[in-house]
Amino acid sequence: MSSPLTPEAFARLTFVSRETLDRLERYAALLIKWQKAINLVGGDSLGDLWRRHFLDSAQLYPLVPPQARTLLDLGSGAGFPGLVLAILGVPEVHLVESDSRKAAFLREAARVTGLTSPGQVTLHSRRVEQLEPWPVDVITARGCADLDKLLTYGEPFLQPETICLFPKGRTVNEELTRAEKNWTMTVQRRSSTTDASGVILQIGHIRREPGSSDET
Structure with missing residues (x-):
């Protein structure tokens, strides 16, 4: 088993500035503090927090198109990947989290990391x-639903050039098979840098198949 990733090693892998790393370290410290009262992430992942959550989220950033401005993060939970992507530089991030305790954490995390400019991070404490x-450029989600449901949740926000970035694990082939019954889309698979069995699905040109069900 590899040693836990340190913040310094994370910075070397992602080429973030010292200022950005400082903000992420404040985020990590807050998460560890709140985790004692709220189950924000799996307890077994805390020992390798920088790999399992911060690097796992940051690996999406190079896949965000340079011209993209608005990102919608479904089921944000503890803020992965949406809040990390906001810290890394996505101009306008919308976090969707219906759990009021997790939403309170996200609000405080945005504050302590300096994401206070109007419109930089918007928290929606309700179900999507x-x-x-409204039209968005990028939709992300990590582990909150299977692919067919994620596409259904994201459908009202799609515009022609919208892309979806969804990290997936061992069930990715089954999820794609089910989703392709209801959706026409282009799919690129990107290897995960944090999970040998994981992939990142980069999905575009998304259209619902005529006659398919939109039930979630």
């Missing part, structure tokens, strides 16, 4: 189905 849709 309850939101009034």
Whole structure:
């Protein structure tokens, strides 16, 4: 088993500035503090927090198109990957988290990391189905639903050039098979740098198949 990733090693792998690393370290410290009262992440992942959560989120950043401005993060939980991507530089990030305790953590994490500019990070403390849709450039989600459901949740926010970035694990082939019954899309698989069995699905040109069900 490899040794836990340190913040310094994370910085070398991602080429972030010292200022950005400082902000991420404040985020990590807050998460560890709140984890004692709220189950924000799996307890067994805390020992390798920088690999399992921060690097796992940061690896999506190079896949965000340079011209993208708005990112919608479904089921944000403890803020992975959405809050990390905001810290790394995505201009406008929308976090969707219906759990009020996790939403409170996200609000405080945005504050302590300096994400206080108007519109930089917007927290939606409700279910995504309850939101009034708007067009976004990128949709992300990590582990909150299978692919078919994620596409259904994201459908109202799609525009022609929207891409989805979804980290997936061992069930990716089964999820793709189910989703392709309801959706036409282009799919690129990117190897995960944090999980030997994981992939990142980069999905574009998404259209629902005529006659398919939109039930979630």
